[in-house]
Every structure is written in structure tokens, then in C-alpha cells.
Amino acid sequence: MCNGMNALSSTLPSSYRPISLLNVDIKIITKALSHRLEKIIPSIIHPDQTGFIKGRNSSNNTRRLFNIMHHSTTHNHNSIIATLDAEKAFDRVNWSFLIHTLHSFGFGESFINWIKTLYTSPTATVITNGQTSQSFTLHRGTRQGCPLSPSFFTIFIEPLAAAIRQNPLITGIQTPNMHHKISLYADDILLFMDNPKSSLQEVISVIKSFSLLSDYSINWNKSSILPLNTNSLAVAALTTPIPFCTSHITYLGIHISPRLSELINLNFTPLLKKINDDLQRWMNLPLSILGRIATVKMTILPKISYLCSMIPTHPPLTWFHSLDSSINKFYWKNKPPRVKLATLQKSKSLGGLNAPNFHHYSLANQLQYIYKWTHPTQSDSTWLDIEQTVSKDIHLSDLPFLSQTIKKHPCFQNPTISSALTAWWKFYSITNSTLAPSLFTPIWHNLDFISNKQSLYFSTWVEKGITHLKHIFNNNTLVPFSLLVQKFGIRSHQFLQYLQVSSSIQSSMKNKNINLDLPPLPSKLINIPSSKKILSKLYKLLSQADSTPSIPS
Template structure:
């Protein structure tokens, strides 16, 4: 059953105190107010953001520049009203918000009238309302006047007419009459005398606070009332309004704070023990035992929540009852004795409110004291854009029809996603013809397979240790699925639950499917940035799965992680351990430069996949996994997750209607990224192996594509031949797998193509051609490589400066501001430093560094030298990021990546080919006088080499000569300039001078087959030279050891940054 909407209006008498704001929001939540009209907020224009609350995220205010007056309208996140327009005055007297719900217009207005007569105010208010009101009107506010003095003022003569009323009452009455407004409380209480304000000076009551509505709104109102005067000097007035839209009454989910309350864990633990003792018997299946346990524990948690709420509110409810009784008595018969009792009860009630708020503020202050200055959740939330509840004023479906009511919008989304998740009804696992076609397709691809050991490990029984590890990696406050249980419940009772979970998951391993209710997910729709919110395809569906299902998916994902680098080619980098997005962006920038420099007619095509994750078909996926060598036990566990899943769309104001899912890897499932990477691999292999598709050839390597999840970038030559063939392969793959490319939204960047060639391609294939830039993984690739910097960095710097200016108004401490830079600004800069290997413009970086300084010091004079802030914390500094030093660290990290084994990183292979005949990972270790000339002008390589030359010796990254000095291709060892005679020595791993010595002794070269006496003599003579031997026996520097390892360890950039800063000459600090 859908409850009424509650409108509440209250004069708050100033909200500049954090304690009072906390008191207000707790009062609104306690009274379940959906829409609140506030008056006399006294908050200035610059501080209006302070009225926001997580539960009331939509706030519309009218503020004066000085701290006076002030009106506001607050909408609870659950309110279905979609605000379209907001208008206010400049004096903080009134604010009007109008919007729609179920295709009907509503106007809300909060008014704070002057204390005395002011004909100009009422005239302005009248014209303002007439100009902006639309649809049904609801005004709430403190009007500082009464409509009927005999009934609305105590002590007023009962038969006095309007002419004897104060002038502000007459002005108010005229305003109400001119706009045909209705005092709904008086309509429902025609003879009742009740009041909202008590004047101690005059010892009189008056009803100054009203809800005024248009006549057509009267059928909406069920009840109205006047509350008690508690923490403000006015009583609240309220309306109960029939639901503006039908919908569900909400869904239970575990309160994250409930388990922290005294006695709750003990009660739940006892109930869990009793339940398992009575029901964990051989005749009860594990799925029945588990799902019934949820129902039992849910009931216990609900009863505990009700008990604690009842205990907490018991004293408040008692005092509120006494307060209301005494108020009514004092209004009827105002005696001093009643007033004294009334004030005493009111003081006791306010004391309870203030104690509750004080404890809450103390807890918040403690939490923020401990965490607000750190790179942690509170600071991150402060920096994020203010949360806006996703509401749907209207939705336009694929047929162009417009839907406005919540039920119609829900039905439109349900139909839309039903078609996506069931787009090929005949493509089922039992369709033998389809499976045969898929197997035939996969046989033509050179797919890797798991070996026997890997197959056994990935399909082995699930252990309690695996469950504990997966649970430890989950964030406890993540939104739960339809069952409402969060990870906090699982972590709190893990010792009791782990044997049951282990049996449950291993039952799935043996083929027992999960019940349909376990696999039901709630789909939350998130708007895609830059898309029209009225279009039905402008939303990304995120599936909120039940926690137990996500836990099993996480376990399987952890098993898959070490296998993905084996099963997925280096061209795919998304969600593959050890691979990063910049691997593809740097390679793309290199290829664009290569095509431009050598005038290779090329087409860089970014494919737009239509709902890529959601359209993946299960018959193809499971047949592929079987083809890759996954054992039946693993496939059964996976099949249990996809046996009979369902979903329900979450639309505010509408019931959830479940529908079946027959395809797709659900976004929000921990297993989806890995499954999608495997799903896409056959297509990528088909494109790479097809002789009819030409990619850019550099040396003996060909580069046709790169992929990050569903972001696929093709680099094609001979487009008239290659492009149609790509379309054919995409069509063949789509027919079997469900993967579909939206070709009209795909975008292409031509390089070295004539206008005629581009026109011919446009006529044959409806892709969009861009002549200037192509966005790929957040980087703008330009057809002219010289424009890479100008297309990317100035926009990023401008965005960061604007955000720093925005954050400057927040109350963030000095240390907190430093951490803002580390946790928000720095990661975005590091991504661009890695993704785009171009030199920085020093003046622009210095300007950004100044903006950072301005933010850290909140626009005030600097009190500590910047150089001191740069110092590491261990040396008395605060570790303020130095942008140039971090840029150097990222480029040095890419120098480390040059030493990766061939084939592991495609951009490294590309740049190695561009450096031929030299080997880049050998060339940099040669002394400058022994280096051969560079044969490439690739900007990425030259930029990294330029920085290497500047930093290598200066920052003690190496010595001269270095133990990493190569033996071959080295002019200092001329016999080694021709490598062929030394092939056997190279194959044995001896390629650097440090390889010539073992434990301080020259290795026995005579044991290496294929070396003649002359070769042995030449190499021995070279190796025993004093400076060579000294270099070979010198311990490698830390940077040299990183390069020798040939890996890219986690945290490499941070460690290189620390190394660079530790080498600086930090003088002794003096604070005097």
C-alpha cells in the first residue's frame, strides 16, 4: 500500500548552527516529511549549500545576501515530483518550485511574510504567483497574519469583523481572495481554535502559519493538522496528500547501523543458532535451508529495529503527548500554572532533542576528526558532485512514444530491457544447430586452452578460506539486492554462516541450481554523461544482485584472474591483471604518428557496441568456455548463476515487475568483466588472423586492433578492402553471439586518406568520419600528432582549475586540502601522463601548480614554503605532489616497461620495431659515445629518451658504465656488432656485462656451445678490462633491478616518485 505524501511547513528561526540543522533534519525524518517548506532560515546566499542532506538532496532556496529572512523548499529523495522550474526573489521572502508528476503540473511555494503591514510585498507576491504558477498550487509559510482574527487569535472579540483586524491581516485576506486560495486546515476544522505561535510578551496565541491551496487541490488532501511548539518558536503545520503517483511501498534492506546497537548481534546470533539446530537436517535441501534462513533472520532484524525505535522514541512520545495536552489546555484557559507546566515539559522535550543531536554531532565530529583530513570516504564524498536522485519526468521509447507516469515509464523500460535480455528467443543452449555452428566457428580460431593443472584448480571444490578472502574484498556498505542483506551481515556472522555457504556453493558445483528468487536482481538506471535523459537508451543498467550470489561470482572471478593473461591476447587490456588502459592509448598515438609520417592511408575506427555486456548470449559463452578447457565443475557453478535469472526495474513511484533474462553478463556482477573479455576474444582473433583485413605493419609486426572491454579501436590500411571484410566478420560473430555494433554511432579518424577515398567509404559504410580528433579511453587522438597536447592537456588543466575553485568554498582543513590533491587531482593527471607520451608545456604546468597552492592555502597568504610541503613526510614535509616529478616518474615507469618480454605489451613491441635495428632496452644502457644513431623520430620514444638522458645520472638511476650495458651492438665491443656468431651465447641468456660474472668470477665461456676459441678470447679480453669488470661487479641500482625483472610491479610510479624525491638535497628545516 502506498502511503500519503506529507507536506510540512515550519518557521525554523535560523539555521546557521550545525546543531540546529541536524535537529531540523532529524525532526523531518522523525515526522516522515516528504516535502518541507521552511521560513526564516537566515542563511546567506553563499552558504545555501549547507541546507543539503543525503535524504533531502533537492533543495530550493531564496536567500538574502545578509543573514536574514530566507525561505526554502526541501524534497525527500522518495518524492516522485520532478521539479522543472525554480523561481525566487532576492530578499529571501519566497521561493517557488513547479514540476510534474504523472503528466500533471504542481506549484509549490514557501513564503515568509514581513512582520508588519507591507502593501508592496503583497503586491509583488501576487504578481509573482500569477506569473509563475502552473497547475495545482500548494503554498506553505509563515504569513505573519491571520485570515480570521476571532478564530485565529486568542483574546480577540468573537464577533469582530475584518475591518477591525490589523492592516496586515486585511492585506493577507485580499491576497488569498484575489488568487482564490483555500485555507485547507480551516476547511477541515471549521470551528476549531488552534494556533501556531505564542507571544510571551503579549501572552497571546495566533495562527500565523498556513497551507493555502488552489480549489482543484482539495480532493488531494486527506488530513491536515497543527503540531506542537518544540525547538522553534512556531508550531509546524502539515498536510497529508494522496499519492501523486502509485507505486511500491519500498523494499526492506538491512540498516547498516542496526548491527552496532546493543544486544542486536546477540539476538540475531541466538536466532541463527536455533534455526540451524532445528532445520539443518538431512531431509532439508541446502537451498531451502539457506533461503528460509533469510526470511527468519529478516523477521528478527525487523523486530529488533522496531524495538530499538520504540525504546528510543518512548520518552519523546510521552513528552509530546503531555506537551500537546498542556498546549490545548493553555490555549483554552491561559493560566500561569499551565504555562509553567507547559514550559517545563517543552524544556524537557527540547533537552531530549538536543541530547540526541549532541550525541549525533559528537559522533560526526569524531568521525570527521579521524577521517575528514585523510584520503578516505568522507573527503571523497565532499568532492564529488552533489547527489541527485534519478527521476524520470518523461521517457521517449524507441518508437518515439512519450511516457510520463511512473507506471508507464516502468513498463517502457521493462519492455525495452526485456527485448535486450531476450533478443534471440531461439538461441538457447538446447539448440543443437546453433551449438554446432558455434563450435565450427570456434574451431577456425586459434584459441588457447587451459592445461590440466589450471583446469583442476579452477574447478576444484570451494573452500571456506576462499569464501573468507572474497568476503574480505567486498565493501560492507554496497547496496544489497532484493533480499536486503548487506555484506555487513555476512561479515558479522561469518563464523556461523561459512559452513552453510560452503555447502551452498559446492552444491552449485555439483549441479544444483539456485532458486529463481535468489537470482533476481534490481536494476538501477544511471544516466550516461552527455546523453539526452529523455531517451530510453541513455541509461546504463546496474544490477543489484543478492549478496550471496555476488559472493560466489567473486570467488569465480578470483579464480579466473590469474588465467586471463593466458587466455586473452595482449591486444585486450580491460580488467586483465597486469594490463592498463594506457597500453592501448600510447600504442594508438604511436600508430597515428606512424601512419601520418609515412603517409600510410589508414582508418582508425572506434566501434560503438550496442549494450555490449547485456547482449552477450549464453550458448556462445558456455560453448566458448568449454572450448577453452574449463572443466564441467566450473561450468556448473557458472550455470547455477545463469540458470533462471530475473530482474526488476527500480522506478520511483512504481511497483517493480520482474521479467526473465536470457542473455547478457550483468553489469554489477564481479564476474562480468572477465566473462566479457573471454567472450570478445574470438572476434578479435578472427579479425587479426583474417588475411583480407590489413592493419598497420611496422617491421614484421601488424597492428589491427586494440580493446578495453567494449571499447574496440581498429587500425586499418587499405580501407576499401579491409572495412567491408570487418563488417562481414562482425556480422558473422553477431549472428552467433548476440554482439551488435551500432555502425551509425561508430566513429572513424582517417589519416593520409584523400577526400575522394573518404567520400567513397562514407557512401559504402554509414560510419561517422571525423577529420580532427577521435576520443578513445578518455584521450583525444588527433590526425596530426603535433596536436595531441593541445587537444588534451589544456582541457584537463581548465577542468581541474575550475574544480579547485569550486572546492575552495568547502570547509576543508589544510591537511584535507593536501589530500584532495593526492586523491582526486593527481590520479587524473597520472592517467594523462601515461596515456599521452608528449612533452609538457612548462608554463601551463606551473600555472596549475599555482592553482593548487591557491587551493591549499584557501586563497590566503602562504605560510609555509612550497619546497617544504614537497618534502616527504619522513623528512618533515607533507608530501605535496610535485607535478613535474610525477611526470618524470611516469615516463621512467614506461622505460621500465620497455624491458617487458616480447609479446606481453603490444606498445612495447611497436616501439621496439620502430627502433630497429637497435634494441631500445639495450640502447639506453650504452654510454653515449658508444650509441649508434637513432633511426626513428617517434615522439613517444624521443620524449622518453630525452627524459632518460636528463635523469639517468643526475638521479642516480644508473652509473657509467652500467652493469646493464649490453655486450652486443656495443661499439666498445666491436666483435659483438655482428650478432650472428654469438647466437648461442644470447640464447643462454648472456646479453649484458653483468651476465658475464657469477659470484665475482667470469663464467666459463668454453661451456657455451658454438663459440670458437677466437670468440672466447675476444669476449674474455673485453670482460676483464678494469672498467668493464668493475661495472659488471657493481651492484645494480634499484632502477636497474626493476628493469632486469622485466615486470611492471604494482605501485611502480609511486615508488619511482619516492626515489626521485629522496635524491633531492633536503636541507635541515628551521621553523624559527
């Protein structure tokens, strides 16, 4: 094992994080077992867990969190959230408990015997400052650097999550269709609680019981509780080992405040200051322009992209202007730029150097949720359910195809929804596309299609499968009633309803050249075939908006 130090004092043994240097034969077998394991992990682990599971990521946790916070504050619930700090989580995994958990999940004897072989009397030595210690026997923990460790910890912690979910004495935050109690990313645990007076004590009791069986331990002093509204401040008087915070807490590296309007100042403002300090320190390094662009891509872009993916609030344009100014000074060593930044940000085929466009990366991070609305998956269900509830009668997949009259709908008050839609409208603007009715535009509950001062809705039409303009238009022309009768089985006595639908839609499209095809680039976004590397694909779409070659001058 080779010691790596974290940010704490170098004089404390607890500051060191060993990374196991494994021999080749162990790496081969653990990698093979890991590949088998990752295929079934998504089917046995609850969507509450997102760490090290294919198809899930940490942004699911924060998007769920912000949706729950908005729901709790708007409904004035007596709610709190709590972050739990696990004490050396991976190093405290009890092997007997892990094996028993594997049996409980139904893993076969052959697979478990391989695991027992790997964890039977393993030995290690420690290398510190080039000095190698005598070998010693390991008795617990999953080795950091082992391909199996992430999946094993996910399985190891799932019984705790299940115990909290299934405990009726722990009251989570209730949304109309789901009861939210816990969210996990590896050893980062986030709890959602209503009625904290009783729920807190029960959570602590469950964790202590789990610790007795598994050797898992929580550092209560480093954990924290955040009340979500003023009513929750009363719980600060409760006797609990977990400290209370009234301003903000930190979860997955993000500073979380009960007031979502403060997210920019808490996260993006300090990041900009740190970036400016780093760029100033690197200013005089002997790097070429290509080296400087590579430095920005490797050190600065990941930090910005991570924040933009985790926080629904889009930074103001002034923030990006300040960032671009600092980056440009770094590219040219504080000298007058020889080439415009916009030119550097273009692809090499268009005369640029592929320098990152941070505004486009931020938009791409928001646009991925437009894609997820239209291509929902089980791994996103924890936050999709809340946003669908907020959208009421309008399906999430229909939101991108409505006009900006959706701002009048209550769902636009939800910051996660409004940020995604605002990014979508910005995408239309950047790509010189017109936001107009399309074949994907919903007919019902659409504020643009009004009859008798109300939006349209005929349940019998919905039951017959008529929901969008594509069902009643052909070649940009409204189909005759007889064709709807023939194709969908609409009754002849519903002709009056047909006239209402026809009149409302044609009135909305009056004096407009009707072309119900989606513009090319928005159509490409909606029809991306796979969510794999979705951020990169969206960024490329944004880059295609300006495909004019640039000749540096």
C-alpha cells in the first residue's frame, strides 16, 4: 500500500489514504468479476443509490435534492435534510457481513467462493517515504484501487438504506407520488426528514444497530443538519449528536443553502476567485498557446462543468464575461490577444484551436435534462417523479414543445424546470431556430390553444390516442374529421369538438407560415440515439450553431 495524504495535517495518521498496489493476477480476476457484477448492480440496488452504478450519476442526487427543497419550502413543511460523514467507510467494511449480504442478494456460490478466496488472510505492507514495512494481515475493508471495491461498498451499504426506507417511524419528505427518505453516493449519505423530533432519533438508532453488525461508523461531529424553512429552526433545540447549520451545508462538494437564490454566491463566486488565483500563479509558465488551452481543459473545465451539472441555477452572463476575460489573459500571458477568443473556441477545421466555450458547457449541462425529459429512465425516476407532479397535467416530455406561455404555469416556479426550459430557449436563439408549434406540440392543456377561455381537453380523444399535433396534421395541413373517425375511431357526434380543436389551433397559428417540422439542430438534440456521453454530444450541437470558418487576423 502506498500512502496518499488528504487536505488535513501531515502529522496525523488519519490524514493518509492508502492506495493498494495489487499484483497482476489479482487485478485480472477482480476486473473480470467486476465486469460481471456491474451488469446486475442496477437491477438489485435501489435508485436512491447512484455511486459507481452504470447509468447513474451524482447529479441525480442534487437534482432530487433541489426538487425536494422547493417542494418542502413551498408547502411550508417542517422538514430538515442531514448529511452523514462516514468514518473511513471503505476501510471499515466487515467481510463476514459483506459475504452474508451477497448471499441475501442471491449471488451464486461460485461467485461468492471467488470473493472468499480474495479475502481470505490477505496481507499487505506499507510504503512510507520509500521505506517498506513488514507484512501484516488485513482483517476488514475493501482495498482502494481494487476494481471490486466500489461495487462491494454499494452492496454493503444497501441494507442500511433499506432499513431506513422501510422503517415506519422515520418520516421522510412526502411528495404526491413518492416518499423520500435517503439518497446515497458511495459513502456520502443525505437524509430527508419530516417530523424531525422523532425521525432523527430513530435514524440514529437504526445506524447504531447497523454499525454493530457491519463495523460501519458515522462521525457525528462532522455530519450536519440543515432546516429547510423557518418552522424547522425550532428543532435546533433537540438533543442530537449531529450539529445544526442555519446557513448552508456541503454535499458532494456543493454548498447547499435552504434559499436556492444563494447557490451562485455560495458556489460559483468562490470558484471564480480560485480560478483567477490559479491562472495568475500559472501566468508566466513557459507554455505555448496549445499548452495553455490544454491546461485550461484539464484543470479548470472539469471544475466548472461539475458545478454546472450539479446546480440548476445558470450563472449570470457577467460571471462568464469575467471568466472569459481571465482565461484570455492567461492564453496570451497578459498581453493583447492576437486572435479573438471566439475564434480560438472554434474547431480546428474552422480555424480555431478547440478552446472550451464555458457558456456552451453550462448550457449543455442544462440541456441534458431536456433530453432526459424526452427519454426517461428508471435511474432518473427519483427526480423525474417530482418534476412530473409539479407539471400536473402537462407531461414533462411535452414541455420543450410548448411556447413561452408556459411561464404562466405553476411548474415554471420550480427552479430546476425553469432553468432547463430557459436553456432550451437559449439553444433555439443560438441556433437561429424559431420556437413555434411542431408535430410534437401537445394539444391538451396547452395555453396557446384556448376555447371558451380555457385550454382544450377532451378525455375521449386522449383515450383514442390523439394527444399531439402529429395526430391531426398531415403535410402541415389539418386532416379532415372523416380521417380521424377512420384512423382513431372518433365518434361522428364529436364533430363539434373537432371544430373547437380546429378553431383553437388555427387561431393560435393565424398569420403564421405553418411548418410543423422541428428546426434541424433542436431535432438532432431530441433524436440523439443514446445518452452515452450526452454532455459531449450536446456541446458539439451548440458548437455547430456557428460553423462559419474564421481566418485569424
